[in-house]
Amino acid sequence: MRRALAVCLLSALAAPAAGCEVALLLAVDISGSVDRREFAVQMQGLAEGLRDPVVSEALVRGQSAVALMQWTGASRQVLSVGWTRIAGPEDVEALAARITRLPRVWTEFSTAIGQAMTYGSGVFDRAPACRRRVMDISSDGRSNEGTEPAEVKPAMDSLAIIVNALVIRGDDPDLPAYFAENVMTGPNAFVVTAEDYGEYPERMRRKLRRETERAMSALPAQAIPAHYAP
Numbered sequence: 001m002r003r004a005l006a007v008c009l010l011s012a013l014a015a016p017a018a019g020c021e022v023a024l025l026l027a028v029d030i031s032g033s034v035d036r037r038e039f040a041v042q043m044q045g046l047a048e049g050l051r052d053p054v055v056s057e058a059l060v061r062g063q064s065a066v067a068l069m070q071w072t073g074a075s076r077q078v079l080s081v082g083w084t085r086i087a088g089p090e091d092v093e094a095l096a097a098r099i100t101r102l103p104r105v106w107t108e109f110s111t112a113i114g115q116a117m118t119y120g121s122g123v124f125d126r127a128p129a130c131r132r133r134v135m136d137i138s139s140d141g142r143s144n145e146g147t148e149p150a151e152v153k154p155a156m157d158s159l160a161i162i163v164n165a166l167v168i169r170g171d172d173p174d175l176p177a178y179f180a181e182n183v184m185t186g187p188n189a190f191v192v193t194a195e196d197y198g199e200y201p202e203r204m205r206r207k208l209r210r211e212t213e214r215a216m217s218a219l220p221a222q223a224i225p226a227h228y229a230p
Helices: 002-014 036-051 053-061 089-100 113-126 149-158 175-182 197-212 214-218
Strands: 020-029 065-071 077-085 130-139 161-168 191-194
Touching: 020 036, 020 113, 020 197, 036 053, 036 089, 036 197, 053 089, 053 197, 065 113, 077 089, 077 113, 113 130, 113 149, 113 161, 130 197, 149 161, 149 175, 161 175, 161 197, 175 191, 191 197
Parallel strands: 020 065, 020 130, 130 161, 161 191
Antiparallel strands: 065 077
């Protein structure tokens, strides 16, 4: 009896503790091309996406961590929500509610995607140890200031940071291809396209599903297209 109890105890001690599946950094574009309504749509869309039952369950099951940054010009990036561990549904709801209340930090500056990526890589220095590190960039324009994002991609790869993007195409038909070539990087990385801000919430919800579902990590990189087709 004692021997059996000892074996069970040793087995329990040897079993690995539940770890963090994904550290997800939401990087929100607040450059001059984004008006007040569009900023609100982004924040509400992110909150709705996190509340999606599939996303919420995946975050809780994976004991994941989420943070949010706002970014615009070359020297203007800020971490608005630090790393938040998701241990239960109440954590998802609290995070979503907080995001809907976030004030916008800047309103009239350029689009510096390369600097946003660099700043984001530093945010991961303070992230919990997770199996995957994902930076989720939302934007409606090309980089027009600072370091070109393509020049930052090798550094992101070296830090095992996957960069996905949600692109609001607007009047630039080639914008998704630009992000696929210059911004997207890492295993299974992808770009999701919204034709306008009206499509943003639904596209973000589907994008968060793809990023948080653990089964995605088993797919080969070429299985995920650069352009999303509903």
